[in-house]
Amino acid sequence: MNNMNQNNGMQKRMLIMTVVVFVFFIAYEFLVLKPQQEAKAAQAKVEQTTQENSAPDVKTSTTQMVSTDVNGNPIDMSNQVAALSPKTIASSQIVSVIKTAKNIIEIDTLGRVAQVTLTQEKYKDEDLNQIKLFEVNQLRPLEVRFADANLNAEAFKVATVASSANIDATSNVQELVLTQTLSNTVLTKKFTIYPDGHYDLKVSSTNNQQFFITNGYRPNVLADMYAVHGFIAKLNDSTLETIEDGDLDKNKDIIGAKFISSFDRYYTSLIYNFEKSLSVSLMPDSNSDVQAFVHGGSNISFSGFMGPKNHRDLEALNPELIDVIDYGWFTFIAKPMFLLLQFIQSYVGNWGWTIVILTILIKLVLYPLSYKGMVSMQKLKDLAPKMKDIQAKYKDDKQKQSMHMMELYKKHGANPMGGCLPLILQIPVFFAIYRVLLNAIELKGAPWMLWVHDLAEMDPYFVLPILMGASMYLQQKITPNTMQDEMQKKIFQMLPIIFTFFFLWFPAGLTLYWFVNNVFTISQQYYINKMFERKRAEKQKAE
Template identity: 85%
Template sequence: MNQNNGMQKRMLIMTLVVFVFFIAYEFLVLKPQQEAKAEKAKQEQAQKQNAAPDVNTAATQMVATDVNGNPVDMSKSVEALSSKAIANNQIVSVIKTAKSIIEIDTLGRVAQVTLLEEKYKDENGNQIKLFESNQLRPLEVRFADTNINTEAFKVSVVASSSNVDASTSAQELVLTQNLGDTVLTKKFTIYPDGHYDLSVSTTNDKQFFITNGFRPNVLADMYAVHGFIAKLNDSTLKTIEDGDLDKNETIVGTKFISNFDRYYATVIYNFEKSLTLSLMPDSSSNPQAFVHGSNNISFSGYIGPKNHRDLESLNPELIDVIDYGWFTFIAKPMFILLQFIQGYVGNWGWTIVILTILIKLVLYPLSYKGMVSMQKLKDLAPKMKEIQTKYKDDKQKQSMHMMELYKKHGANPMGGCLPLLLQIPVFFAIYRVLLNAIELKGAEWIFWIHDLAEMDPYFVLPILMGVTMYLQQKITPNTMQDEMQKKIFQFLPVIFTFFFLWFPAGLTLYWFINNLFTIGQQYYINSVFERKRAEKA
């Protein structure tokens, strides 16, 4: 087979295999690994019970009250059996903001954050809670002095108020922990939007460290990055995914730190005085961050959804908490454009449709060149076959005559692949944007799509995506001679449909609309070439 023609086919196959491998690897390999790690971590943390009492046992032995003060028999409550249940006797203060309820435990840590906005509900219809009961909790303090550290996990804090209503105006809360000769004090200012300012100090110059806690554990799946991210003073970002930290590490000079899952994050930030921190792996090599507090420290914090506008309102630099992976440099401006369009359209589904059309228009010159090149190669296929047969024993002459044929007819054997390869970063960028955009949470589109962040409940969009992919394949010129290659390509719509069954509806909508417009473009190119053939005839 001619070298250039063979290379063209190999690149086309490679391009499509990259897509299939990318999705298959995440679904079949990464997801089982992450689930196994998470389960192992839960078991080990439950066994250790280090600074995290078995709250599930405690919860089943008491009668508690809900957030409205109504009695609840926890021994019979489904909530008590949840891995996110926090025993009532562990809570010293409950803070209510306009968007969340923050519970502070007896050791002065954030035990739980419950999101109050209507769209933040789990699969059972309950308001989303961000943390597991036995994980490393935000704002936990650890002392350099071993004796004081041991004491600090035995002595309860005293709260200035057991209930704080910051839903309409900023409120203060002071937590005091008397550790003999040393007193630890945490002074909070909590704001209605859910963020807080915190000042932590100790007497006797006792050195301490304070953590932003393990990441929220609501949606840590195979599709999105989750772990730790820090923004350094030089504005570079350092990201460590769960399972990737194998040793202790110290980072000097950071503006913010965040541990995050797909949609939610716990953040500590200070843009006036940089933070120094130590990273330590837990039993599953997940990153745990401890900020060096010396004997006093002040910073701000946020625990909640990675909503672009909310983070930007706190500080524009906090937008970097939203991590899009390798293609962040394309994904960020793409999301800004998406949000801009939504501001006018008012519906995220139609916004995705419009964005897809705009992307297709911008990339049309590349697509056009690729399609034209494929048509030319299709027309030359019989002559290429003749040359291959005639010079099958002389590869050098075969290659020379092929190049003459391409030059004579203005064909480029790489022309069909290169435009497609150049579009891959854009495809992956929009993939990451739609995957990580919590703005799609609870966003309806039409009829049966009530949440663009969830899978299509009736699989309509994935099936339509598969059908359009099949139609696109049927009308696209195919110069492949090898039967095995043809069969592989014929199965691609089935393979993609299978994986897209579980993808967020917003992402599937993008691929479906993208396929529709590709079919239109290909049909137009095909008709142009058919006209030219008719004129020549």
């Protein structure tokens, strides 16, 4: 059996490891990833961008070609983009504009989706402009590539003709036909567009010309290290295959997919067919991000959607599409937790108070574990003088020291790991709710109290982060601490300040959860402390 020093050492190492990993997790985002993302965005404005315009035949090598206009001339991105937003598409490139009740879809001269603008009031960026999903230099949704290399090269030089320059599908289902007439085939895309923003699409080519069609590169609105972003496919056996950005190092085929989705934290570009499965080839781009191409043969039909990963909207299209929302490792806990969150919200009507209620419910469910951990820490605190005496008496005989320690634990019903194990068991629940609140687009534009106007954004006045830090400090003060090492004590005393600093930029909904969680942890700890004080007082009277 391990002696007290070993047990305490193990407990402290586990706690320190958890804290260090968490701090590194947050610090890496703000000190490394954010500067890299900003530098990359700035570079995209002044550098010419290249794309792989060859068909995704995994048996042949692909060729790099500069982006071209319909006349075959290279597009000088440095001149265009420098003066415009990286998400602004020149009007000369647009052949049709589709308006639905929820978005505006712009179709470019090559029959691709050039841009999707979300028109609902809550979908605004930091400059209060309506959110646009795609960058001009990304692989665009519904781009077609032919297996015939010569035909494919021609297709990037011939303009598509639209049946209508403007489509109003805000209240009724509408149709749009795009036709591209090439020397050896006619490519036709027939859209059925619905007011909710999704579409059905039939694509065909004459003369049996084989083609591929893509759902495009993921939306580039919010991609950070906190949430998963990249590509996900649901296979016929209902398993999910997720490939995060930067993880695809070679071509890969997927046979039998129900849907494919390229996604960032809140938004998706989605192709699905639940009647006839999709065959898909994945190709890495220069950053090892996924480029997905559906095998179209010479004729294919499917449905698609480009927009927010709103649970109810996806479920309305097809219940299986809720799997587009990826919560990472703890999805199996996070999904039912979100359903509970949504259920509570349907009665409460406010997402902020819903988070408060959910946090209280979680604390009540986990109370038995928390109680055991807190009681164990109090017992160890009470036994500290006796443990110190044993360590001093048997400092030269570790075996006897360990034996007498275990006798002491057994006599008083103490467990040296009792304070740590309940904490470890609660970690999956914590990370599940963390992922839920981080990925829930439903919080976008949701207000709480007077000063929080958007629970998906940071608290504009830092009230919640400061309250969270203060509650963390108070929790630390009233929690028994058996640490002997002064350096470790100082590190833990600094944690409320460190966490407050990083939580300044966290979504207000997540900070609210952590603050309420701290408040109820303090209440529980206060109750346990008072209970032990009464027991000590009764024991002293009895003596």
